[in-house]
Amino acid sequence: MAPRYTMTIVTDFAAAHYLRDYEGVCNRLHGHNWKVEVHVQASALDRVGMGMDFKDIKDATRGLLGGLDHYNLNDIAPFDQINPTAENIAAFFYSKLSDVLNSDVVKVSAVTIWETDRACVTYTED
Ligand SMILES: Nc1nc2c(c(=O)[nH]1)N=C([C@H](O)[C@H](O)COP(=O)(O)OP(=O)(O)OP(=O)(O)O)CN2
Numbered sequence: 001m002a003p004r005y006t007m008t009i010v011t012d013f014a015a016a017h018y019l020r021d022y023e024g025v026c027n028r029l030h031g032h033n034w035k036v037e038v039h040v041q042a043s044a045l046d047r048v049g050m051g052m053d054f055k056d057i058k059d060a061t062r063g064l065l066g067g068l069d070h071y072n073l074n075d076i077a078p079f080d081q082i083n084p085t086a087e088n089i090a091a092f093f094y095s096k097l098s099d100v101l102n103s104d105v106v107k108v109s110a111v112t113i114w115e116t117d118r119a120c121v122t123y124t125e126d
């Protein structure tokens with residue numbers, strides 16, 4: 001069996017949003033403290049014995065958060081064009097983090113966005 005290690009970090013950001021074309025109160029401006037879980041898989045360890053340093057995953061994720069934290073997401077690309085749903089936010093993080101973290105042995109495997117304490121979306125790709 002080939003080894004597989006999954007590293008997970010959790011961070012968060014606060015922002016406002018509203019949902020376009022949505023029947024319900026969420027079509028009005030409101031805010032969330034979104035929790036962002038990033039899962040990264042490695043098929044081998046480095047010389048230290050890590051699949052990927054948590055710090056590197058957090059730094060990459062927080063680099064993206066800086067562009068969202070305390071903004072109205074509807075004002076910020078791509079959410080000025082696509083709805084800032086948890087699904088679209090999860091796909092956004094997955095794509096951006098894959099660009100900077102993926103290598104021959106490491107791959108972003110999933111991003112989970114918790115919109116509230118009781119509701120989340122996980123984005124993965126086959
Ligand atoms: N599949 C999705 N459903 C909903 C999303 C989403 O992104 N993906 N988003 C919303 C709204 O943004 C809303 O703010 C969150 O709704 P909800 O989970 O219902 O939040 P509440 O805390 O108000 O709900 P409770 O009933 O108090 O649990 C809606 N749906």
Ligand SMILES: [Zn+2]
Pocket residue numbers: 017026030031032115
């Ligand atoms: Zn909302």
